[in-house]
Amino acid sequence: METKNLLKIVIVGHVDHGKSTIIGRLLADTGSLPNGKLEQVQENCRRNSKPFEYAFLLDALKNEQRQGITIDMARCFFKTANRNYMIIDAPGHIEFLKNMVTGAARADAALLVIDAHEGIQENSKRHGYILGMLGIKQVAVIINKFDLADYKKDVYENIVKEYSEFLKNIGVTASSFIPASGRFGDNIVKGSENISWYKGPSILEQLETFALKPDNLEKSFRMPVQDIYKFTEQNDERRIVAGTIETGSIKVGDDVVFLPSGKENRISSIEGFNSPVRKEIGAPYATGFTLATQIYINPGEIMCKKGDALPTVASRFHVNIFWMGKAPFIKGKKYKLKLAAARVNAELVDIINVLDASELSSIKGKKQLDRHDVGECIIETLKPIAFDFVTDIESTGRFVIVDNYEIAGGGIVIGKAEDESSLLKDHVQKREYSWERGLVTSSVRAGRNHHRGKFIVFTGDKDSGTREIAKNLEQGLFNLNLNVYYLGMSSLVGGLDSDMKAVIEDRDEHIRRIGELARIMTDAGLIFITVIDGADEYDLDKLKLLNSPNEILVVNVGENYYTKFSPDLNFPANTPVKEATEKIKGLMSASDIIPSYCI
Amino acid sequence: MDHLESLEAQSVHILREAYREFKSLVMLWSIGKDSTVLLWLARKAFFGHAPFPLMHIDTAFKIPEMIEYRNNIALEWKLNLIVGQNKKALEEKQTYPDGKIDRLTCCRYLKSEALKHTLAGEWPRYRLNHSTGKFDIDVNKEAYTGVIVGVRADEEGSRSKERYFSPRDKQSDWNVDDQPPELWNQYKTDFAPGTHIRVHPLLDWTELNIWEYIEKENIPITSLYFDNGKGKRYRSLGCYPCTGSVESTARNVKEIIAELKSGKFANIAERSGRAQDKDDGGGLETLRREGYM
Numbered sequence: 050m051e052t053k054n055l056l057k058i059v060i061v062g063h064v065d066h067g068k069s070t071i072i073g074r075l076l077a078d079t080g081s082l083p084n085g086k087l088e089q090v091q092e093n094c095r096r097n098s099k100p101f102e103y104a105f106l107l108d109a110l111k112n113e114q115r116q117g118i119t120i121d122m123a124r125c126f127f128k129t130a131n132r133n134y135m136i137i138d139a140p141g142h143i144e145f146l147k148n149m150v151t152g153a154a155r156a157d158a159a160l161l162v163i164d165a166h167e168g169i170q171e172n173s174k175r176h177g178y179i180l181g182m183l184g185i186k187q188v189a190v191i192i193n194k195f196d197l198a199d200y201k202k203d204v205y206e207n208i209v210k211e212y213s214e215f216l217k218n219i220g221v222t223a224s225s226f227i228p229a230s231g232r233f234g235d236n237i238v239k240g241s242e243n244i245s246w247y248k249g250p251s252i253l254e255q256l257e258t259f260a261l262k263p264d265n266l267e268k269s270f271r272m273p274v275q276d277i278y279k280f281t282e283q284n285d286e287r288r289i290v291a292g293t294i295e296t297g298s299i300k301v302g303d304d305v306v307f308l309p310s311g312k313e314n315r316i317s318s319i320e321g322f323n324s325p326v327r328k329e330i331g332a333p334y335a336t337g338f339t340l341a342t343q344i345y346i347n348p349g350e351i352m353c354k355k356g357d358a359l360p361t362v363a364s365r366f367h368v369n370i371f372w373m374g375k376a377p378f379i380k381g382k383k384y385k386l387k388l389a390a391a392r393v394n395a396e397l398v399d400i401i402n403v404l405d406a407s408e409l410s411s412i413k414g415k416k417q418l419d420r421h422d423v424g425e426c427i428i429e430t431l432k433p434i435a436f437d438f439v440t441d442i443e444s445t446g447r448f449v450i451v452d453n454y455e456i457a458g459g460g461i462v463i464g465k466a467e468d469e470s471s472l473l474k475d476h477v478q479k480r481e482y483s484w485e486r487g488l489v490t491s492s493v494r495a496g497r498n499h500h501r502g503k504f505i506v507f508t509g510d511k512d513s514g515t516r517e518i519a520k521n522l523e524q525g526l527f528n529l530n531l532n533v534y535y536l537g538m539s540s541l542v543g544g545l546d547s548d549m550k551a552v553i554e555d556r557d558e559h560i561r562r563i564g565e566l567a568r569i570m571t572d573a574g575l576i577f578i579t580v581i582d583g584a585d586e587y588d589l590d591k592l593k594l595l596n597s598p599n600e601i602l603v604v605n606v607g608e609n610y611y612t613k614f615s616p617d618l619n620f621p622a623n624t625p626v627k628e629a630t631e632k633i634k635g636l637m638s639a640s641d642i643i644p645s646y647c648i
Numbered sequence: 649m650d651h652l653e654s655l656e657a658q659s660v661h662i663l664r665e666a667y668r669e670f671k672s673l674v675m676l677w678s679i680g681k682d683s684t685v686l687l688w689l690a691r692k693a694f695f696g697h698a699p700f701p702l703m704h705i706d707t708a709f710k711i712p713e714m715i716e717y718r719n720n721i722a723l724e725w726k727l728n729l730i731v732g733q734n735k736k737a738l739e740e741k742q743t744y745p746d747g748k749i750d751r752l753t754c755c756r757y758l759k760s761e762a763l764k765h766t767l768a769g770e771w772p773r774y775r776l777n778h779s780t781g782k783f784d785i786d787v788n789k790e791a792y793t794g795v796i797v798g799v800r801a802d803e804e805g806s807r808s809k810e811r812y813f814s815p816r817d818k819q820s821d822w823n824v825d826d827q828p829p830e831l832w833n834q835y836k837t838d839f840a841p842g843t844h845i846r847v848h849p850l851l852d853w854t855e856l857n858i859w860e861y862i863e864k865e866n867i868p869i870t871s872l873y874f875d876n877g878k879g880k881r882y883r884s885l886g887c888y889p890c891t892g893s894v895e896s897t898a899r900n901v902k903e904i905i906a907e908l909k910s911g912k913f914a915n916i917a918e919r920s921g922r923a924q925d926k927d928d929g930g931g932l933e934t935l936r937r938e939g940y941m
């Protein structure tokens with residue numbers, strides 16, 4: 050097979066409506082079978098005295114008739130003068146929905162098979178719906194087994210009417226409705242005398258008109274940051290922001306902004322290995338950039354171009370989800386949400402509507418999504434993320450939900466939720482309501498301690514000297530007889546956080562624990578000091594909220610990248626330790642945390 | 649973007665995804681054309697570097713040129729090369745060439761078992777020392793949780809059922825019927841303790857794509873793939889007692905591409921030179937369920 054363009058098509062539909070037969074036909078009638086395969090299978094059937102079926106060809110090729118049903122999507126190939134095709138055969142059985150989804154998600158176009166005799170069935174609708182959600186725009190509906198309907202035009206028209214109404218409701222437009230017979234070969238590769246009233250394309254003719262995935266170069270620039278590389282050990286000093294460009298294009302010298310952090314920078318170079326030097330690059334290349342200045346950004350942010358329409362940054366949004374997990378999608382449980390390169394913790398806030406799979410009418414009052422349900426929900430991430438609405442940019446408008454290590458749901462973002470409240474605010478409110486106090490009040494405690502409790506967070510770039518300042522501050526305050534404690538981050542990671550897979554991944558949870566810990570320590574009257582490298586504004590907002598009603602003081606060392614949050618103090622990198630601690634003490638005294646004799 | 653470029657972009661994306669998600673990651677390098685292309689793609693993804701170890705399972709029956717080629721490339725590209733072997737089976741001569749067992753059992757001992765235990769860190773790993781050019785015992789015994797493998801879907805039936813990120817349980821077993829869904833660019837990157845993930849960046853490549861990419865990128869490849877002067881060449885590399893060559897006068901990459909395009913091998917499976925595939929009906933699938941590559 051030549052490396053020409055390859056169009057991937059998925060073939061879906063209710064079980065037994067004739068998917069395998071159609072594929073067998075397509076392979077046979079385009080001359081794509083290995084020599085002698087057809088004869089061999091026919092001979093086999095004759096010997097076992099069972100009637101020959103085109104579907105057996107597929108089974109013979111895939112050698113997977115273990116349960117008599119297509120277990121997984123498997124691929125087969127054929128070609129025309131025009132290009133190469135890969136057919137992904139997706140199983141129709143409901144138990145294999147996740148395989149069907151996997152197959153369909155990889156496709157450029159889809160054939161949806163409906164049995165003319167049996168008519169529209171549950172999975173004809175469910176599959177249609179999922180194709181729409183997966184973003185497959187090129188769908189041809191094949192009304193198969195037309196021989197059984199005596200090739201009658203009114204059968205065709207009835208199904209077209211009913212099914213196109215359904216498709217319209219879910220926002221999908223079929224490219225064509227093709228009456229066909231897989232068994233007798235009508236309208237598979239070419240038209241047929243039997244259906245002379247039909248003027249549209251045959252299946253193959255329809256396939257030939259489908260387009261490959263567009264490059265989306267004209268759209269706004271989006272590159273989800275997969276990683277930031279620096280291979281210092283290999284004597285490579287480049288700091289490369291790597292990812293796959295989803296849409297748009299960008300040039301050396303262009304100004305960029307990273308979302309959700311809002312940090313800005315400029316493209317300094319486009320990097321590659323064994324490839325010509327480039328000044329410009331666009332979707333869908335997997336590439337890397339160096340930036341004009343060094344900034345701290347996290348994998349998972351989206352790199353955008355200044356001047357382009359930017360993604361939305363929010364933590365509550367309106368989505369459509371289909372659920373494949375064994376356990377239902379429920380409220381009050383933490384899930385991992387993966388959208389483009391971002392991974393964040395998320396929760397289900399509300400279910401607006403659950404669709405009945407067979408009728409796709411809504412079921413009211415459902416509190417959870419069960420396996421194979423499709424629903425409209427509000428979800429909240431524990432930290433704002435950047436996303437697009439799927440109608441604007443698909444690749445940054447869809448996500449998966451991971452439950453218990455498995456991808457359990459897939460979804461698309463259809464809007465931002467208007468509601469301003471958040472799960473975290475609700476949590477803090479509830480926590481404070483049930484906070485059990487001892488007999489020592491905080492003012493009595495502060496009176497004896499001669500100072501109030503305070504949470505002091507140092508942040509900034511890793512090597513900007515934060516730790517020295519923080520530890521010196523602790524010692525200085527301690528020597529003044531104040532109750533102070535410095536918590537090193539590795540003490541936390543090795544202990545309280547040791548159940549977490551990776552702090553980077555579970556950063557939300559890590560931050561949450563620091564915040565809750567701070568609430569307790571400051572309640573105990575302590576001046577509680579810690580250092581969090583590269584905390585972003587959302588981390589700081591969250592810490593502030595979690596530590597409330599007690600007070601927080603944020604000290605940033607090094608460049609101040611914050612766009613929305615303003616730290617209480619800012620020091621340039623490597624400010625002398627003494628100078629910094631004096632200033633901090635000054636501020637603490639001015640705001641009545643520690644007595645004035647301390648400075 | 650042409651088809652080869654889009655295959656490259658997808659593979660690079662998958663490799664970066666794997667590198668981001670797995671702390672303990674390794675790439676299997678069989679020295680053949682596919683895994684060498686895979687290695688090249690890693691250098692693409694990581695801007696000239698291979699930031700994880702490359703593991704080769706040496707059955708001791710590999711064609712000698714393969715080992716020579718392996719060591720040269722590893723030194724030149726500064727690879728962290730790790731070699732594993734089933735020493736016990738070799739010492740006890742529990743091998744097919746020694747006449748004690750059949751081909752499939754031999755594959756199981758020298759490849760599957762060796763791979764499983766070397767990945768898990770239970771058997772010694774021999775690490776290339778770049779200053780001496782010799783192999784030292786590796787002190788790292790940590791089990792690898794992410795294993796990058798160069799399988800292609802078009803190689804053979806069972807492989808077309810693979811995912812890009814495919815979980816294996818504690819026994820390295822593969823549950824073909826219950827695989828995780830993969831949507832868009834989202835893969836299974838979370839895994840329960842004790843399980844590991846096989847990563848397949850080359851799943852969508854065909855044999856021809858591989859050769860066209862080798863030509864385009866000028867990737868050095870072992871000369872065993874070319875006509876040895878007697879009108880024979882290897883199409884797939886394995887152990888010498890079980891790997892046959894094909895009739896071919898292709899002397900270089902260009903000629904191999906022309907030969908593949910001519911349809912000469914259209915009806916002959918790529919691995920048909922590998923005798924072990926024929927020994928039982930679903931041979932490779934059985935082996936693969938047990939962790940064979």
Ligand SMILES: Nc1nc2c(ncn2[C@@H]2O[C@H](COP(=O)(O)OP(=O)(O)O)[C@@H](O)[C@H]2O)c(=O)[nH]1
Nearest residue numbers: 064065066067068069070104193194230231232
């Ligand atoms: N009469 C008739 N039977 C068909 C046609 N296409 C498929 N079938 C039969 O329908 C049954 C199911 O077909 P198959 O292709 O296995 O369905 P799948 O489950 O969708 O892959 C088989 O017995 C086929 O012979 C057709 O066009 N006409």
